[in-house]
Every structure is written in C-alpha cells, then in structure tokens.
Amino acid sequence: MGCVHGKCCGNYPTQSEGDSEHGTHRSQRKHILTLREVELVPVPSHNFRLEYSVLTQRGYYPDSPDKENQDSFCIRTQIQGNPNVHFFGVYDGHGQFGSECSNFVKDRLVETLSHDPALLEDPVKAYTSAFLTTNYELHNSEIDDSMSGTTAITVLVVGDTLYVANVGDSRAVLAVKNGNRIVAEDLSSDQTPFRRDECDRVKLCGASVLSVDQVEGLKDPKIQTWGDEESEGGDPPRLWVPNTMYPGTAFTRSVGDNLAETIGVIAVPEVSTVQLTPNHLFFVVASDGIFEFLSSQTVVDMAVSFSDPRDACAAIAGEAYKLWLEHENRTDDITITIVQIKGLSHSGTFRVGSSEINVSTVTRSKREKGTSEISVSTGSDVCRFVRSRSCDFKSYQHAVSTRSPAIVAPSPAGQRPIELVLSH
Numbered sequence: 392m393g394c395v396h397g398k399c400c401g402n403y404p405t406q407s408e409g410d411s412e413h414g415t416h417r418s419q420r421k422h423i424l425t426l427r428e429v430e431l432v433p434v435p436s437h438n439f440r441l442e443y444s445v446l447t448q449r450g451y452y453p454d455s456p457d458k459e460n461q462d463s464f465c466i467r468t469q470i471q472g473n474p475n476v477h478f479f480g481v482y483d484g485h486g487q488f489g490s491e492c493s494n495f496v497k498d499r500l501v502e503t504l505s506h507d508p509a510l511l512e513d514p515v516k517a518y519t520s521a522f523l524t525t526n527y528e529l530h531n532s533e534i535d536d537s538m539s540g541t542t543a544i545t546v547l548v549v550g551d552t553l554y555v556a557n558v559g560d561s562r563a564v565l566a567v568k569n570g571n572r573i574v575a576e577d578l579s580s581d582q583t584p585f586r587r588d589e590c591d592r593v594k595l596c597g598a599s600v601l602s603v604d605q606v607e608g609l610k611d612p613k614i615q616t617w618g619d620e621e622s623e624g625g626d627p628p629r630l631w632v633p634n635t636m637y638p639g640t641a642f643t644r645s646v647g648d649n650l651a652e653t654i655g656v657i658a659v660p661e662v663s664t665v666q667l668t669p670n671h672l673f674f675v676v677a678s679d680g681i682f683e684f685l686s687s688q689t690v691v692d693m694a695v696s697f698s699d700p701r702d703a704c705a706a707i708a709g710e711a712y713k714l715w716l717e718h719e720n721r722t723d724d725i726t727i728t729i730v731q732i733k734g735l736s737h738s739g740t741f742r743v744g745s746s747e748i749n750v751s752t753v754t755r756s757k758r759e760k761g762t763s764e765i766s767v768s769t770g771s772d773v774c775r776f777v778r779s780r781s782c783d784f785k786s787y788q789h790a791v792s793t794r795s796p797a798i799v800a801p802s803p804a805g806q807r808p809i810e811l812v813l814s815h
Contacts, residue, residue: 432468436475437551439735446704447726461489462678462726463497470505477548481726483561483678486539492647493541499525515662518556526646526658538638540647546676551667555579556660558644561678564687568670575691578663582644584628589643596655598630630654673731680723684714700729
C-alpha cells in the first residue's frame with residue numbers, strides 16, 4: 392500500500408534486476424520458473440547453513456504496460472568479511488521515481504551498514520544509523536524524492552541471531568515449529584495509520600489523517616477511528632498536509648518521501664531481535680505485493696509444502712498474483728525471499744569477529760486485528776526536526792540515537808490499494 396497516486400505506475404512474469412552476492416555456493420540446476428539456482432551460505436559459528444532463493448516480478452498495469460518493476464532486493468553474504476554475518480533486504484518503491492529510490496536504497500543501505508565499525512558491537516544502533524544516513528543521502532542525491540521513496544524490510548543474520556529492521560509496510564515472517572504445527576511469527580509490524588501509536592505520532596508532527604472519502608467530503612472527517620486493514624483496506628487512512636490533497640501516503644515510515652517527512656513520515660526503523668533455535672525453520676522477506684491478500688500464516692503454510700525455496704517462491708508469488716487479479720484490475724510488483732535454516736542444533740553466547748554477544752529470544756504477544764504491542768515513543772524530538780527542516784543531519788541522528796529498539800508484534804494483512812490520481 393503506497394501513496395495515493397498508486398504504485399508509480401507490466402506484463403507477467405518479467406524478472407527485475409536485484410543485488411545478490413556472488414561467491415556463495417549454488418546448486419547445479421536452474422529453476423524453470425525463477426531461473427535461479429538455490430544459493431547457500433554457511434554460518435560456521437553455529438554449524439548451520441542458510442539455503443535461499445528470491446523471486447521478483449513486475450506488476451501488471453494495463454494502463455502502463457511499460458512501467459518498470461519498482462521493487463528491488465539485496466542479498467549480501469559475509470558482511471565485513473565475516474562468514475557469520477549475512478544480509479537480506481526487500482525494497483518497495485513508490486511515486487514517480489520509486490524505482491530509482493528503491494535501487495538507491497538497495498545499494499546504499501547495505502554499504503553503509505557494512506562500513507560501520509560498531510556493527511557487531513551494537514547492531515541495533517548501526518541499523519538505525521544506516522537508515523538515517525541512507526535517507527539523508529537520498530535527499531541529497533540527484534533523485535527527486537519529494538513525492539517518491541521506498542519501504543525497506545531487512546534481516547541481518549549475526550551468528551544465530553536475527554536483527555530485523557523495518558520501515559513501511561513490507562514484512563518479514565518466521566516459521567516456527569510448535570508441536571505438530573508450523574506457526575507464522577511476524578518479525579515486523581506494518582507501519583500505517585491503522586496502528587494507534589503511529590497514527591498519534593504523525594498527528595503530533597502535523598499530519599492530517601483521513602481516508603480519501605473523508606478528503607473528498609463523502610465521509611465525516613471528524614471520525615478518527617478506523618477498522619482493521621482487512622475490513623478498511625479499500626479506503627485506508629492516509630497522511631496529508633493539512634488542507635491539501637497531498638501526499639496521501641498510506642504508510643508512516645519510509646526512506647525518501649521528503650515532503651511527507653514534514654508531517655512525520657520518518658526513516659527511523661523499528662528493530663526486533665530474535666535468537667534462532669532448532670524450532671525456527673525458515674524466514675520470509677517480502678514486499679506487500681505478497682501480503683496484500685495473503686496472510687503471514689498462509690505464506691508459511693504454502694512455503695512448508697516445498698523443500699526447494701525456489702518452488703515456494705514461485706508458488707506464493709503466483710498465488711498472490713492470482714488474488715490481485717481477482718480483487719483488482721491490476722497487480723502490485725511482487726518480491727519474495729525465502730531463507731531456509733538448515734542444521735541448527737544449539738544457540739547461546741558466541742563470538743562473531745572480536746565481539747561477544749549475549750542474545751535471548753524476544754517474547755511477543757498477539758492481539759486482535761488492527762492493534763499491535765510495540766513500544767515506541769511518540770518521538771516529539773523527530774517531529775520537531777521534520778517541522779523545522781532547519782536541523783542538520785547530525786542533529787537528526789542525535790534525536791533518534793537514544794530510541795529503544797521496538798519489540799514487534801504481529802499486524803494484520805489484507806490491505807487493498809487505491810487506484811486514484813489526484814490533480815494538484
């Protein structure tokens with residue numbers, strides 16, 4: 392779910408270019424649909440390996456048959472030359488220059504993270520710094536990000552620990568064996584105005600939060616309660632500069648979106664931490680093109696049916712594509728990465744490079760749809776930054792450097808997009 396102007400707006404199924412690390416081990420056979428080999432990388436500190444594949448395809452836009460895929464992905468193994476540190480990211484661009492934004496962030500975020508000497512000492516702080524640095528660089532690049540940007544869902548594997556950093560409404564999901572069941576555990580929470588904490592935060596920063604029907608006078612703008620994303624996905628609450636018809640973003644965090652930043656859309660990621668156990672079978676990193684009509688549990692259920700991650704990627708992407716066409720006259724761009732965790736038998740305190748890290752499993756509690764249990768401050772310091780626009784980048788970094796990493800709880804799926812173009 393992107394800006395009100397739609398997914399800056401092909402034909403199916405066209406692959407787009409991503410960024411996948413060379414030098415990893417690959418299977419000998421290319422998949423007939425994904426045209427990829429299964430790649431695997433060992434994690435010697437805990438004697439297990441990751442086997443993974445990725446699929447990305449351009450959406451179908453009948454009114455824009457030549458529109459390029461605005462999704463991108465990045466897989467980078469052996470960060471800082473460390474065989475135990477690996478990175479997986481998916482970026483979902485939006486706006487007129489969404490493709491340029493997602494590709495810029497795809498390249499710069501992992502590079503910035505890789506060159507942070509404090510990465511292994513404090514991955515959460517390094518993650519936040521990398522997102523803010525990348526956002527600053529995008530603002531100052533040749534790309535016009537005034538009304539364009541990208542979401543980012545990323546997973547950093549450090550030994551047997553996952554650090555998941557998210558801005559926007561793409562998603563990471565972990566498959567957990569629980570008795571004779573395999574349960575989907577969301578590692579990120581969609582950052583949209585459906586979340587009360589995020590809605591309150593952007594309002595403090597000056598945003599007007601209204602659905603399109605409210606902006607157009609079809610519904611009472613004083614009503615500031617919405618259902619969940621499943622029931623209200625057709626006309627979700629969006630962020631507007633007061634008394635205007637822009638930017639209309641349906642998310643509350645992103646990289647880029649310079650104009651929306653003035654009303655509280657920030658690039659500060661929510662970061663969750665999970666220590667892997669033998670009950671953790673695989674994780675999925677995907678754009679909201681997958682989760683628009685598929686729940687996290689459905690995605691996990693489908694992935695479990697396949698031993699080959701390429702088959703799983705192709706089946707899930709195909710089902711998502713089919714559901715899009717059943718509900719809309721178009722589809723979104725779709726990107727999915729599945730990473731299987733093979734051979735993990737123990738966990739605990741370990742050394743990565745020169746740093747010793749003690750990790751523990753994060754406990755999450757599920758609530759009803761439309762709510763989440765996320766500990767995030769309202770961020771008045773960030774609001775002051777985006778309203779004044781006079782702060783320099785170092786001040787922005789300092790304003791968020793003390794934020795605690797969020798513990799993320801599952802959030803609902805089932806949003807539906809708006810195909811509406813507003814004139815200014």
